[in-house]
Amino acid sequence: MTDEVKVAKMTTAQAIHDALDLALAKDPKVLLFGEDVSDPSGGGVFHISEGLSTKYGEHRVRSTPISEQAIVGAAIGAAIGGYRPIAEIMFMDFFAVAMDQISNHAAKLRYMSGGQTGVPITIRTAAGAGMQFGAQHSEMLEAWVTHIPGLKVVVASNPADCKGLLTAAIFDDDPVVVIEPTLDYWVSGPVPEGEHVVPIGKASTARPGSDVTLITYGREVKFALEAAETLAGEGISVEVLDLRTLVPMDERAVLESVARTRRAVVVHQAVRRGGLGAEISALIHENLFGELEGPVVRVAGPNTPIPYAAELESLFVVDSADMVKGVRKAVQQTR
Amino acid sequence: MTETLPQRTPDKETLARMFELVTAINLTDERFRTLLSSGRARSTYYSPKGQECISAAFGALLRPDDYCVTMYRGLHDHLAKGVPMRELFAEFLGRVTGTCKGKGGPMHVTHPASGLMVTTGIVGSGLPIANGLAWAAKLSGTDQVTIVNFGDGASNIGAFHEALNLASVWELPVVFVCQNNRYGEHTRYEWATSASQVAQRAAAYEMPGVTVDGNDPVATYWAADEAISRARSGGGPTLVEAMTYRFWGHIFGDNMRYMPPEERKAAMDADPTVRYRNWLLEHGHLSEAELASIENDTLAAIDDAIAFALDSPPPGPDELYTDVYSETVVPA
Ligand SMILES: Cc1ncc(C[n+]2csc(CCOP(=O)(O)OP(=O)(O)O)c2C)c(N)n1
Numbered sequence: 001m002t003d004e005v006k007v008a009k010m011t012t013a014q015a016i017h018d019a020l021d022l023a024l025a026k027d028p029k030v031l032l033f034g035e036d037v038s039d040p041s042g043g044g045v046f047h048i049s050e051g052l053s054t055k056y057g058e059h060r061v062r063s064t065p066i067s068e069q070a071i072v073g074a075a076i077g078a079a080i081g082g083y084r085p086i087a088e089i090m091f092m093d094f095f096a097v098a099m100d101q102i103s104n105h106a107a108k109l110r111y112m113s114g115g116q117t118g119v120p121i122t123i124r125t126a127a128g129a130g131m132q133f134g135a136q137h138s139e140m141l142e143a144w145v146t147h148i149p150g151l152k153v154v155v156a157s158n159p160a161d162c163k164g165l166l167t168a169a170i171f172d173d174d175p176v177v178v179i180e181p182t183l184d185y186w187v188s189g190p191v192p193e194g195e196h197v198v199p200i201g202k203a204s205t206a207r208p209g210s211d212v213t214l215i216t217y218g219r220e221v222k223f224a225l226e227a228a229e230t231l232a233g234e235g236i237s238v239e240v241l242d243l244r245t246l247v248p249m250d251e252r253a254v255l256e257s258v259a260r261t262r263r264a265v266v267v268h269q270a271v272r273r274g275g276l277g278a279e280i281s282a283l284i285h286e287n288l289f290g291e292l293e294g295p296v297v298r299v300a301g302p303n304t305p306i307p308y309a310a311e312l313e314s315l316f317v318v319d320s321a322d323m324v325k326g327v328r329k330a331v332q333q334t335r
Numbered sequence: 336m337t338e339t340l341p342q343r344t345p346d347k348e349t350l351a352r353m354f355e356l357v358t359a360i361n362l363t364d365e366r367f368r369t370l371l372s373s374g375r376a377r378s379t380y381y382s383p384k385g386q387e388c389i390s391a392a393f394g395a396l397l398r399p400d401d402y403c404v405t406m407y408r409g410l411h412d413h414l415a416k417g418v419p420m421r422e423l424f425a426e427f428l429g430r431v432t433g434t435c436k437g438k439g440g441p442m443h444v445t446h447p448a449s450g451l452m453v454t455t456g457i458v459g460s461g462l463p464i465a466n467g468l469a470w471a472a473k474l475s476g477t478d479q480v481t482i483v484n485f486g487d488g489a490s491n492i493g494a495f496h497e498a499l500n501l502a503s504v505w506e507l508p509v510v511f512v513c514q515n516n517r518y519g520e521h522t523r524y525e526w527a528t529s530a531s532q533v534a535q536r537a538a539a540y541e542m543p544g545v546t547v548d549g550n551d552p553v554a555t556y557w558a559a560d561e562a563i564s565r566a567r568s569g570g571g572p573t574l575v576e577a578m579t580y581r582f583w584g585h586i587f588g589d590n591m592r593y594m595p596p597e598e599r600k601a602a603m604d605a606d607p608t609v610r611y612r613n614w615l616l617e618h619g620h621l622s623e624a625e626l627a628s629i630e631n632d633t634l635a636a637i638d639d640a641i642a643f644a645l646d647s648p649p650p651g652p653d654e655l656y657t658d659v660y661s662e663t664v665v666p667a
């Protein structure tokens with residue numbers, strides 16, 4: 001007997017909708033709320049939750065006032081009260097307004113209570129540049145949340161993983177921040193039908209290779225694969241590691257790959273200074289210093305706010321050409 | 336209080352219960368301050384002395400399964416909600432036998448078994464979480480009520496306004512209890528607050544708002560009763576502002592120079608515990624023997640709890656790494 005998983009082509013937005021729909025159907029303790037999410041208010045600004053409040057009732061899929069602290073606070077309280085709330089913060093930039101609830105409460109209540117009050121919430125949020133939304137609606141702020149013990153953080157690079165990681169997040173007993181690359185909402189790909197779980201904490205090898213490991217996550221994985229293809233033409237074999245979960249990071253996968261290739265390039269869209277790339281780079285140097293052919297190379301955003309003008313914005317966003325340069329630099333370094 | 340005898344007097348059992356709670360808070364505070372002054376224990380301490388009648392009134396009304404959210408100045412609320420004294424003291428002293436294994440401390444006491452769900456050190460941030468607890472109860476179809484305690488200063492932070500608005504539009508079974516002790520840290524109420532009374536702010540959110548003498552346990556009891564009954568019967572949230580005064584400044588050890596001495600003296604001369612005791616006695620609600628027996632039993636329980644806490648070990652080094660996540664994630 002073989003369990004054949006049916007696969008359908010869908011956009012990331014549809015994959016997320018699918019994950020939410022299945023979770024709401026599976027567990028009456030799952031709640032979804034945020035600004036504009038219910039059908040009378042349009043089913044979400046990206047229409048991701050369209051139909052869900054009609055199907056599950058506005059007591060479970062509920063639009064909120066524009067009150068980010070109140071949204072995350074209500075999620076935390078409801079979680080302590082026995083529910084599995086999914087709170088939507090429209091753009092990750094708005095975390096700034098809710099950060100007290102996220103950092104001081106969602107992340108710390110389990111610890112401060114000596115394990116008595118866990119906070120099984122999911123915070124979904126759209127992030128990333130590329131649509132000329134300007135400096136306040138575009139930032140990847142994963143470094144803010146990965147720095148806070150108590151939070152888990154995931155970023156998917158394709159529709160299937162978006163569905164699978166979100167499902168895992170909803171049923172995880174800890175607060176999970178799910179970062180959804182905004183531009184990817186309209187990108188489609190194959191997605192398993194029915195319940196699909198991608199375990200939190202497991203990286204995936206998006207492309208095997210032997211000369212250098214390109215470590216990245218989210219939207220940048222696509223460009224990393226393009227870069228790897230280009231570099232293959234130059235005789236450089238690039239392994240692309242898609243982290244998928246940023247906390248708890250699959251450190252074993254990182255170290256195992258780099259131990260083989262002896263060279264690493266870390267890529268993220270977020271600004272370089274204090275970015276997660278610095279952490280990954282330190283992890284590699286601390287563990288594999290003697291085995292590396294050269295220092296880890298970082299390819300990351302410039303230390304600036306995100307500009308509006310399309311010409312400047314595209315300069316800000318790292319692309320496959322930047323990654324190709326980074327890999328060439330890494331490969332030229334030989335002991 | 337002797338002059339303005341409330342029209343209705345709660346039954347003897349309730350009056351006695353409130354006296355037990357007032358006494359527990361008053362004596363615990365006294366003992367704890369002595370412990371700190373003598374150097375036998377070390378802790379940051381935000382004394383609730385002066386505010387004990389507010390917690391006692393709510394405590395006499397709330398059920399164990401009702402939820403309470405409070406803040407760093409929370410010892411009175413913890414005791415009134417029924418957090419066991421031994422575990423409470425142990426937590427204050429950072430011992431492994433504490434409510435939170437010594438990992439929360441006085442600002443973060445949590446004891447879900449008593450309905451004490453969150454104690455926060457961030458001004459005003461308990462209110463949005465209380466909404467969530469109230470929402471959970473409402474969704475589950477229980478008649479549990481959530482109360483959240485905060486100060487007058489907290490009514491100027493955004494979270495207060497977001498929370499009152501949401502509670503109103505969602506008709507949540509929550510009672511917002513503002514313990515107006517006239518100061519936020521060292522800043523006088525009037526210097527920081529646009530409304531002459533915090534309760535007036537309820538009007539902006541179309542919820543009932545009431546100001547009550549928080550040093551009068553009977554008056555506070557009736558105000559609390561109305562608000563709790565409203566929440567329990569599906570009538571939505573209430574903002575209760577209880578007027579009071581903190582005897583020992585913001586934090587224990589505070590030089591209190593910003594508090595006019597005559598103002599503080601007047602408040603201390605009208606010590607609400609003493610006032611309530613005298614009133615109970617004068618009006619024949621409880622006899623001297625009954626009052627003294629409550630006091631003696633309370634003192635014995637406090638001494639037992641202090642001894643228990645002082646004898647308890649601190650959490651072991653492994654506890655640093657546990658409870659960060661639901662499963663133990665080995666730290667890097
Ligand atoms: C968000 C935030 N800002 C500032 C502080 C520092 N702080 C601690 S207590 C306090 C005063 C709060 O006054 P009030 O709300 O009246 O409560 P009280 O201490 O008088 O009981 C301040 C400013 C804090 N803990 N949290």
Ligand SMILES: [Mg+2]
Nearest residue numbers: 486487518519
């Ligand atoms: Mg105050």
